[in-house]
Amino acid sequence: MALVTTTKGDMDESLLEKREGSVDNDNELTTWVEYWLEGELVHRSAHVTLKKMPVFGGGETASIG
Amino acid sequence: MANTQSMCTSFMSELMLGQHQLGTSTIVSRGSLTSPTTDTVKAALYLTSATINAATTAYSATGEVSGTNYTAGGVTVTNATAPTSTNSSATAGVAYWTPSASITYTTVTLSTAFDTVLLYNSTQSNKAISVHTFGSQTITAGTFTLTMPSNTTSTALLRLATT
Numbered sequence: 001m002a003l004v005t006t007t008k009g010d011m012d013e014s015l016l017e018k019r020e021g022s023v024d025n026d027n028e029l030t031t032w033v034e035y036w037l038e039g040e041l042v043h044r045s046a047h048v049t050l051k052k053m054p055v056f057g058g059g060e061t062a063s064i065g
Numbered sequence: 066m067a068n069t070q071s072m073c074t075s076f077m078s079e080l081m082l083g084q085h086q087l088g089t090s091t092i093v094s095r096g097s098l099t100s101p102t103t104d105t106v107k108a109a110l111y112l113t114s115a116t117i118n119a120a121t122t123a124y125s126a127t128g129e130v131s132g133t134n135y136t137a138g139g140v141t142v143t144n145a146t147a148p149t150s151t152n153s154s155a156t157a158g159v160a161y162w163t164p165s166a167s168i169t170y171t172t173v174t175l176s177t178a179f180d181t182v183l184l185y186n187s188t189q190s191n192k193a194i195s196v197h198t199f200g201s202q203t204i205t206a207g208t209f210t211l212t213m214p215s216n217t218t219s220t221a222l223l224r225l226a227t228t
Contacts, residue, residue, distance in 0.1 A: 005206050005207065007174070047210045047212065049211075050197055
């Protein structure tokens with residue numbers, strides 16, 4: 001029996017409707033899981049793996065003289 | 066209003082001033098003449114309606130998420146890996162750093178959509194470091210985890226490169 005933390009307290013996973021999804025693009029890999037109870041969202045978690053980092057290139061030094 | 070992924074411009078000049086000490090302590094702290102200390106890096110989440118970008122100079126609660134079990138200012142980032150630098154040629158190289166663990170917000174409810182995390186140095190007057198964006202999220206009685214990329218020259222979370 002797996003317990004899920006919900007807005008109504010810990011509940012047995014078997015009592016809930018589970019929905020999952022993911023997004024995979026150049027910037028991130030994201031997975032999420034939702035648990036619904038009688039049409040009400042009672043739990044949503046997300047896990048984001050960052051892929052694309054800001055570009056910080058272009059450090060330069062000037063010639064002297 | 067929108068958030069934009071970027072290194073904070075002020076961070077670059079602050080590096081030249083020696084105002085950030087990430088990873089491991091190698092120089093004597095600005096707060097002590099004898100005992101080096103590593104700065105504490107924190108991660109705050111921002112709403113999709115916020116404006117966080119390269120011009121952000123410090124942490125601000127304006128536009129930050131709020132909700133059950135989320136503390137203003139965010140969470141402390143595990144900061145145990147020293148910055149590294151590698152030369153790729155006689156004229157080019159890269160310095161890089163990545164937090165040594167995932168950033169996790171446990172059992173939170175964040176009902177308003179958010180899409181940004183700001184890393185900042187809470188030891189040094191909350192000076193901003195970098196802005197990272199992702200797809201809009203909400204969390205309901207759940208956990209939000211940001212997994213870090215591999216700490217390499219091409220994928221590290223923070224990279225300063227010459228070309």
